[in-house]
Amino acid sequence: MKMIQRIERAAPAIKKRLRVAAYARVSVASERMQHSLSAQVSYYSARIQKHPEWEYAGVYADYGISGTGTAKREAFQEMLAACEAGRIDLVLTKSIQRFARNTVDLLQTVRRLKALGIEVYFEKENIRTLSGEGELMLTILASFAQEESRSISENIKWRVKKRFEQGIPNGRFRIYGYRWEGDALVIVPEEAAIVRRIFQNFLDGKSRLETEREFAAEGITTRSGCRWVDSNLACVLRNITYTGNLLLQKEYIEDPITKKRRKNRGELPKYLVEHTHEAIIDKETFDYVQKEMARRKELGPLANKALRTTCFTGKIKCGICGKSYVHDARQDRNAPEGWTCDSKKRKNGSCGVKGSIPQKILLKECAAVLGLEDFDEATFLAQVEKIVVPEHHMMVFHMKDGRQIERHWVSTAKKDCWTPAYRAQVSAYRRSHVYRRAGASCLTTRIKCTVCGRNFQRKTNHGIHVSWRCMGKDAPPLREDVLKAMIADVMGLPAFDETAFSERMERIEFHAPSELVFVFKDGRQVSRTWVKPKKTMPPHTAEQKRKMSEAAKARWAKRREQS
Template structure:
């Protein structure tokens, strides 16, 4: 028997090429390092393009950037973005040190790439991150690279220390008022004049805030074209470099990996080098300014003349966030003076302290604690150390003799601020506000329709009906007044006819008519702004009921017959006989 064998056509599958990129980096900016980086880029470009199984995806290179971090390496970040976009399958790099010297950054980056299916090859260590033991070896070697970076940093720190001992600064730092000319600081006259003015303002008793406002008014800018701030002025006043001397190692790096800088407050030795450059401010003036700053710091806000201070300034402390209470005037309550926690004047306040302390209550409580008939600010400053507010309506007075007195108070600020004068002012404002139609919910008739019976203003009332919403105007006294309500459409028609208009116009109504008197049984009176008075006859329309159709009448008749059965008639008859027998002859009246 013949056998038949089916021969299928074989399809030649083209092997997909891997998209390969490379990363190179040098940490120092020098001519030799630049050649090294160029050599790395050329080497990897040639290596990738020679391999027939690879597709060239580019070479990413960072020049003059340390490997202890990845945030500042722009090409490194661009490479990661391209890898996540699917443009890279394999990344080649010379060694772990070129890729990252920080163990945490290295592991996080490699794992992030592995999740995207991207493999990293470290040539020197012969490690492929997709292999089984790749991550273990990479972790060990990365730790060595990190420690090597730390060792290099210690060597650099030792070299910088030796420079400090010789009185040589570590690089050319930027300072307002000077420029570097070679290795020498040279004065810039225009900037030096600003520095002298800052010191002179402080010696004249002006605060830093006053100097800031003065420079802003005159348009004086910093070297970068920015406005002078309190922090900038403080740096000028505390920088000893303006005396012609240098103080070296005022800051130091706490960790070579994180590069975190910290102000030197005695942790490391500082080096004072005299007469290194020309002075802008003499040393005696500088020392006096430091003493004055310390004195003002001790006084706190009371030393700042630019602030509106009182005896309570800096004395009242919040028991929740620890900040001081500040003085405020509430114009929405007739100019009431209160003290509130400073945190509440900042956006996204996290302090849970509620309410404010009225100035009147504060004075009364202080007088009671000090045993005074009336509050005296001088006595308060002499005897009270501070006032702690642990919660609303509670104050703890800490006296300078060691005693602590707790006081609980009740606020009457809202009641006190509503004086007769303030009430009249608010009424006038509200009346004008509504009458002028400034609020979107106010009608042209608001406050302009008055009751002819009692004189009160009419109010707008809405009523839902099957035909829609019915709008009426009624006396604000409600059931206490016998006046009649008026439909809004009737008011509009009468007002339009009085003004000689075909349709009602709200703006014209406000301009020409002062008010309307309504609610009487036979008329509506219109008072114009020019003095004219017009009386219009009006009769309240009768309520119109809904006429029932013949079909509806027949339906109700059949429904009554269906419900009024003989059994129900007999039951109702028996109930009425029992009721008459119980009540007697006068059963209907009861």
Template structure:
């Protein structure tokens, strides 16, 4: 009989559509460029939707954004996020320069997309990122695009500098006190009054900090409604524009790719244009303010009247941090004066001073008096003879004298010890007797539990249990030679509630009625009421209940023991036992 085999009809496979998106960008804000961006969006929307094998995934467009980096390109970053989410398979773009003008950014982005399985197609260059030689061509052409960006930047800079040579500023910059009317700077009267006031305060000898506080107290703010701060006031005092003249090219962009802006400190020529607009401050006053600022800068902290300065201000230096030591006071422990390195103000990790520690002010004055050979310290002689003091290591001062010699002296910090005067000791003792030794975070038992045998208070301690919980205990502060028991807080609360006749422990009632709890022995407590009554109770420490080992723990312990007894260890123990038998004879075992 012949064999029959049925051949099923082949079901045609349905091709999965590719999710295709497009990216467009223009970098200049103009009507022509806006039309160009609109044309790119329309073109790619139609192109994708006409292809039957493609599924439209959208068009991402950044307008008026440079392609030298990706920081401000929100649509570009949104497109990459959608690629990460699997919403895009192919990206279409007009050219490499539209996608990125930074070679590093371009290659990193293309490689990242390639790892996600997303292909980028550059129409003008006819490059596909998934092709074998695609990355090589991208590298070469991206370098051209980056250099083209540099060339455009250089051409723009050349045009700006040519205009500056003719006295034309680069755009309408913002400046407090003026506004632009067409191409002319016009004074804003109410703002000009604040500018004059800032200059007048400085001429009157006030510091910028004093001016800041004065303006804040009167509610005077900047044009944007922000508080006047030291940096804003400094900008006003140093801006030559207020004299009716312009100084052009005070700043410049060093790199067109990174867009890093730098202050022009002589790297490029500057152009001084006179009488371009009405002045708020006359030139003579402005020049005098600049000279005064230079003088104060030379004096440093001594020029700032708002600071509490002394003859040591700016004289004590850290040779490692390059910072001056700063004067500090503490009043919570008496009048403690000390100096520490200015780097302590820095919050960045790893910027701490390697010397550390502080310099006690009184001890430093004594050491200075000794170095200068005086019976009594004299500030004038110190300023005349001492150039500066270095702190090479903790509690060591290195005096660099004006005549060139160097004297090294020890200066111990005894501030904490010196502040414990008899008066302060009595004050602290009274406070502790009243409030306990730990008033911060204290409980109702703090300072109430007394050890009769040694006279110490009980202190709270916390122990971690194996199950992750914590148990609080009260123990005598005398650790050595005292046999008072450790009182578990939860059991102590139960006993106190029973003594007070309460169903549940009440901390407020305990504070109100109980004067103290005396620990008479390891098994007896006495509750002393404020009305004179006493109640004794026997204390039964809870039995410690262990947990049996699991089989896993036993096996782990056995393995660790086996691993510890190496042949070398066995040999050492054997030699040790032989030596014991030799020394002790027949009675080598310890007697029980």
């Protein structure tokens, strides 16, 4: 018998087109480089769109940004986000230098994309990252690119150094009080008057903090419209440019890859160029201010008249971090004033010494060490060099005659802070905010027992009824549902209302043997007799009936077996 087999025509497999993107970058922001970047973008756009097996996924370009890092390259970050979202299969780029000049960043990015199945093709080096030898060649050539960037940086540093040696500044830096006209610094009269005032305030003995407050009160701001603060006032006082001289190479770039700037503290030579522009402050005044700043720095907070200092300021040192203890007046809360390690005042700061030293304890221990009945400031300053705190509840007094006296103390701060006035304040607060506590209700602390003087507490009787019971057990339990119904009747309400109760009712008093007195906030009192409610049990559910029936049958079956 002949067999007939029908052969279906196979549907042609449609090959999925690759979604291809390109990345371009130039590091120098100039007209010539802008044309170069535009040419790269046009080239890649046309190339991707002409390829029949490719689907255009965009061209990402960064203009005027170095390739030694990735954080500031916005287009590069957008391309990586598109890769993470699965919108790109292949990335084209001109060369390794265009993609990254940092070996670590390059390899991390390539491996990140490789894990997503995305290939990067470097045209100049003809490297595909998904190929077997791709990463090896990439590592070698990326190192060359990074060293090339380092070499370029060294060449630029050499050129800048030669400019400094010739007395030419590297660029037109911004400085308050001057503006650039061509290659010369010209005084701005309004700003120069502020600069002179800053120096004059300092010469008059005012601290930078006092000048800051003075300028804030008068509405004097910086060129950018910001408030004058301690840091930029210090910069003005330390800037030698105001004397008509230029000090070059005050800062330098530590590493060409990280581009981190550091202050030049002697690592590199500095260049002083004299009489380059008109002075705002004469050199003698400037030098005197520098010496005075050094003197005040040596004195520490004692040199700042704007600070509230005492004889203990700068005298109490932390034995772990070495910082001074600072005075904490604690005027905003009911706690005794004391002294705390400065490291704890800073953000996320902690040196290991817990707690603070109360002022009362400090005065007491100092008087004991000095052999006095009452603390005397003059005697303390004359005999005590410093106080070191190696651990909490311990102080070591370093005397000026070389002796070291160790003292241990016990804090009574918590006990001392509970004054009658503060206790009344806390009680009033708790009465008005009690309903916010977890597990509390509007009746919490409102039911008083006049027999023992204690409050009633809320209790649950095996999940059946909620009752309020006297803590001293001198009163019968008050079932909550019956009590609320009684409260509603006393207040003339159809049902119990929490808001009305909190606003109108002061408390409920229990008087033996069974009297409840409802005290209103307006002074009115209503008395009711408490009648113990009959015990009521809820009807059994079908599940409870079934379990009881099974238990009864089991008991009878066991008895029959025994008989």
